[in-house]
Amino acid sequence: MKCVYCGKEYSEGGTTINVSNGTFDVCSNECKKLVRDYLNRDMQYKNRSYIMIFCGSIGFILSTFFFSGKYKLVPMYLGMIIMGLALIIYPYIFSSFITFTRYPIKKATAAVRIIGAAVIVASLVFLVLTFMGV
């Protein structure tokens, strides 16, 4: 069996957790509790993360339709920073369609945060380059 939270393979001592889309194996009560916490936060903050991503997407619209010239992409970069922050603060956006058995929650959360951080760093670099006139 494989723990849906930490991804550890185990043969005994585990338990299971029932969630809306099925029953999953967890290696310990600790991981079971962490899955519950994750699902609670997911429900609690999903709307906020979508609102932040929506705000970020406004930047793309501004860049595409309303800005031109040297600073055309600035709203898009700012939007990307908002989206990156949303991924870091609320890394729950994939929970509804990710297969936890393939991507343990712990790894999926870490991966989403790393992507968020990478997006922010890239956006900041592009912003600096824009304003330095490169």
Ligand SMILES: [Zn+2]
């Ligand atoms: Zn575990």
